[in-house]
Amino acid sequence: MQVTLADIRFSRDDWRLEADADFGRGIHFVAGAVGSGKSTLALIMAGLIAPDEGSVVRDGMNAAMLSLQFPESHVTGWTVEEEVRSWGLEPATVLRDVNLAEKAGTRPLELSRGELKRLELACILALKSELLILDEPFCSLDCVQKRTLCRRLAERTAGITIIFSHEQYILPAVDTVWEMKEGRLVNHGTVPHALEVWGDTAPLHIRWAVARGIHPANIRIEDVQEAACRTCD
Amino acid sequence: MIELEGIRHHILAIPRLSLEKGRTAVIGANGSGKTTLLELCAGIAVPHRGNVLIDGRGPRSCEVGWVCEFPDRNLLFERVGDEIASPLRFRHVEEAVIRERVACISEHLAISHLLERRTRDLSGGEKALVSLATASITHPQVLVIDEADSHLDAATAARTYDLVEEVQAPYMLYCTQDMHHAAAADHVLYLAQGRICAYGPPDAVFSALRKTCFYPPLWRLDQCR
Known part of the structure; x- marks a missing residue:
């Protein structure tokens, strides 16, 4: 099971994107500044836009599932309940899990932004897609919901998960770190080695640790805390 | 209070x-x-x-000045300079005064170089700063x-926070x-x-x-x- 980006090139006016990479099983984290091309690459990987050159090869899996950055882009149902059904899911279970059972009859766009994001993510995660691409899944979520999402992602033991995010604090454990840098997709390698070479777009706690010579096992703040306290003792 | x-x-x-x-x-x-x-x-x-x-x-x-979670949803005009000037133009403030205020707030927020750009071509961070300038121009x-x-992202947010202080x-x-x-x-x-x-x-x-x-x-x- 693998997704290959074979010499992808894409440009718009004077802005360019290049990627040549293989994504295998596990959780991949793609960092990068606003405007660096994360969302565009996510759309290309999901097959929603075609690159100018190169190709995306999905080996050993069916379609990709993409969670868009703005949750209202996914809405197709008039009510929260219909919205869940539109994903082919049973509303009662999904809504109970995300604590929105009371809002079953509410219009999706009347939910708060964070509530809508958590509803769409719950539906997408429930589908257990082999290739799951998440564009800024933490945006608009509060810290409790971000932690819940991290737990859900950790439960995904099969398939390929690719997280495009600029989240700085609450993150799941990942296998590989990438970065969109000056229009190119850069592979920082596997964790924990990747943390040493990541640089400016690394989460604040990772930069905090690296600056102090602390070596966390992964990118979660708990990993930094554990490594820091161990060094301390 | x-x-x-x-x-x-x-x-x-x-x-x-x-x-x-x-x-x-x-x-x-x-x-x-x-x-x-x-x-x-x-x-x-x-x-x-x-x-x-x-x-x-x-x-x-x-x-009152308002900066929305999605700054581009508040953008009304095609040119950045016109967007920032809009709260004053809606009040029929003299054009000479408007020009001076737009120049002043743009310099303050370090976005003078964006004034001739199209609002839809701006990055997320730039849109946030243009929104902040538009919301602040009426003092x-x-x-x-x-x-x-x-x-x-963290770097853009940090820069925006610093400029909000201005x-x-x-x-x-x-x-x-x-x-x-x-x-x-x-x-x-x-x-x-x-x-x-x-x-x-x-x-x-x-x-x-x-x-x-x-x-x-x-x-x-x-x-x-």
């Missing part, structure tokens, strides 16, 4: 609250009423019950920023999910299910939240060291 009394509005239930001058960060879970509270203080919504007074006057009689008494940092509004209210940004305010207001659970200086509010994930994450690391 921004005074709220007897407020019942959607999820919000605030018997009495007085917000001091300076920067107030509003924090809380999704759906806790943060945006609703900001909308009441900005005069975008009028409470079903109760009153909001800013130094004794209703918000709709005050100069508002209250500047309200609704989670404009949630779609910015805007000297007597009252600045902002909501955020970045607790370190909240901790930089003069006061923090913590909402849960539409109720005010804590209001005061950041140290005091966050020490009450120590056992929750709202406690600024890096503070825990520093304590460990």
